[in-house]
Amino acid sequence: MKSSWQREIETVNEALDSYLPPATTFPPEIHQAVRYSIFAGGKRLRPLLNLATAAVFDVPERHALPTACALEMIHTYSLIHDDLPALDNDDFRRGRPANHKVFGEALAILAGDALLTLAFEILATETAAFFPAQTVVALQQEVSKAAGMAGMIGGQVVDVLSEGKPLKAETLEYIHRHKTGALITCCVRCGAIMGQATKEELCLLTSFAQKIGLAFQIVDDILDVVGDEKCLGKKTGSDVSKKKMTYPALYGVQQSQVMADKLLAEAFTAVEYFGERASKLKQLANLLVKRQQ
């Protein structure tokens, strides 16, 4: 994935660097903690999805970048809090010690809070420099709903409360649709909103995003079972050892892969309407579902 999207990933990284206060800003500890997790080698899937959707509507990349980065900040905050001892209790993330292992729990909690807050600041300042205020407010609505209790946090809550309990298909789907799906869908919808998409276009892109969001999570679950630890940068089998609900645990690896492929095909159908304009978006979706890490 890195090779074909290297330029975009570097552009996102540079923009993130420019939106974050320098690591020497007082009090430096929080800025170091925030930067540690933001620059921990994430795949930048969410900003890339946002940029690729904005590109469907010919939104200039530099106009979409602040929103793309705000979405990555929200994703990173969720990972920092997710890894905390009280939640998933993960000591490693992307092959490096988790934020709280390096900076302590107090700073990890505050670094997560800071990134969530900064995401909304970036929308209200940097995004607002390129779009009408009404578009900014629409983006703020979209992001706050996707990240909130009816979205990502709701999924996180059910995930936490379900650990160690017997698997149920509907609960598993709820968790995935909310914990990861809501923000992935939001990335695509925000790209469409910046592009002044029509209601019909927004609907098609939402369907596309929901399908690849779920496919992405199924692949994530599969990789936890069959993946290469070096490639993933985290211990495989960690979901099994925590008795987490996963697709392979519920349906087996082979059937899970069939489901992911089917979702990808459906996602492609959803954006046929856009023709060539959606080619980058499809290319990205393909990489996400076929990835090995």
Place this chain on the structure above:
Amino acid sequence: MKSSWQREIETVNEALDSYLPPATTFPPEIHQAVRYSIFAGGKRLRPLLNLATAAVFDVPERHALPTACALEMIHTYSLIHDDLPALDNDDFRRGRPANHKVFGEALAILAGDALLTLAFEILATETAAFFPAQTVVALQQEVSKAAGMAGMIGGQVVDVLSEGKPLKAETLEYIHRHKTGALITCCVRCGAIMGQATKEELCLLTSFAQKIGLAFQIVDDILDVVGDEKCLGKKTGSDVSKKKMTYPALYGVQQSQVMADKLLAEAFTAVEYFGERASKLKQLANLLVKRQQ
């Protein structure tokens, strides 16, 4: 304080109730956790300050209410995270067990995250129903900066990192100006922004808010030393036992009270320009600094 502002407090409570999803919403645990802390008997100082400032400009109360409630949500989120074992490790808040003692650390962390996110959603939806999009974006800028690393979180970080270290006057002032001062100032500024205040008016009100914010915190510190535990709803002397930096520890109780009174007088001078229009604001400031709990 309760008697003279009972109507406004009830109005804020009813509005908060209407903006929070019902406690039975799935997953109910998070909604119960959020409601537990929001309805824990807070003084509603921040929303009242916001409403009183909006009233200076004749903004209808119901137009200002969503913003006032969003600010209270941010305050409540900060208390929930602040009380966590990794941070202040407080088991009680307002005379009741802290959020994490009732719902566990995982849900307390997520309830804080949820309230911060919901605050931005309320601004982007409920506030946006009454004000032009440009005003909403200005409010979002204000709130995100005040709550972020250059504001409240910055103060929280320095507070956490300073525990047990020797007191320094400049560090103490940094903590107070940021940890509590930034959001209090934000409440006043947001009221002024909703009222389409001129730059000069905004400047005067900011000065007023900074002074009462600091006075409020000094009084808080004093009450921790001399206050009645029943009145305060928390153990007094907790700052001393944690070797927290406080004004009484640095200057003594008497001198601290002199400082608070002087700040209050300066705050009154700052809003003289508004004449009778600022009477409710001055009345509120007076109650805050003269309070016994």
